[in-house]
Amino acid sequence: MPDVTKTAVTAVEDAVAPPSVTEPAPKAKSEKARSLWGDAWVDLRRNPYFVVSSVLILILLVITAFPGWFTSASPTRGDLVNHYLGQPELGKIGSEGWLGWDGQGRSVYARLIYGTRASIIVGVCVTAIVTVIGGITGMIAGYFGGITDAILSRLTDVFFGIPFLLGAMVVLQSFTERTVWVVVFALAFLGWTQIARVMRGAVITVKQADYVHAATALGAGTTRILFRHILPNAMAPVIVVATIALGGYISAEATLSYLGLGLSAPTISWGVDISAGVQQIRTAQHILLYPSIMLSLTVLAFIMLGEAVRNALDPKLR
Secondary structure, X not given: OHHHHHHHHHHHHHHHOOOOOOOOOOOOOOOOOOOHHHHHHHHHHHOHHHHHHHHHHHHHHHHHHOHHHOOOOOOOOOOOOOOOOOOOOOOOOOOOOOOOEOOOOOEHHHHHHHHHHHHHHHHHHHHHHHHHHHHHHHHHHHHHOHHHHHHHHHHHXXXXXXXXXXXXXXXXXXXXXXXXXXXXXXXXXXXXXXXXXXXXXXXXXHOOOHHXXXXXXXXXXXHHHHHHHHHHHHHHHHHHHHHHHHHHHHHHXXXXXXXXXXXXXXXXXXXXXXXXXXXOOOOOOHHHHHHHHHHHHHHHHHHHHHHHHHHHHOHHHO
């Protein structure tokens, strides 16, 4: 009998007591899968080369767009009272005579600021044009193959066999007035071949992917396959090559201007100032020194940016 009572009491307690609640296991945070570009952006933000080069390029772009923010002096007004043999006023940062004067009494600092525009415009415009022309040529050749690939590849080889600077000199010699846009045309006319080769190789690799075959099997058109599936996945190596080449185009413009075959007065350019500075290199080194430093920093900034982008987009380098 006591056993029965005890059993009944236990049953009543179990019925009255609240049911034990089992705490659910904490759910692991679901990490959103990142794309190639998302992973690249994360890597770029951690790369000091990318940060330094981006800051330099941003400053150059601001100078290009708003040169009047950095100097109130005229880059073309010459005053022979300001002799080029006079010492630069290094203590007066940002003043007209901060970096001295050239042989015609013009402010070296003002010409340095306004010369940024020509170099950046040439570099950016040439890069944009060769990326479009070379990208389309390489994409068509790599995707269609056959006779189309053979014709476009041989055409690319013909232009690729022409020495870049020598060919640009020949093209520029046919123009009586060599403005910024003439130099852009001459450099772009011969500079698209490398992008075309890189794009062709990337497209040949990408078009073998399963998602391209699936899109073809589902009846997607050629245009949709090219611009929706192939182009976004083949652009990574092209962007790397174009970014690095941008600094090379700026250097090529300065070289042609230095040789007297590129930009010429009254256009303001670092190459023009470097060419003029050679004449006074023994007596006034600052005329040659400062444009050379500015040119070197600009080319270095774009090359560093290209290297950082290459390291971020290449999975083998991670």
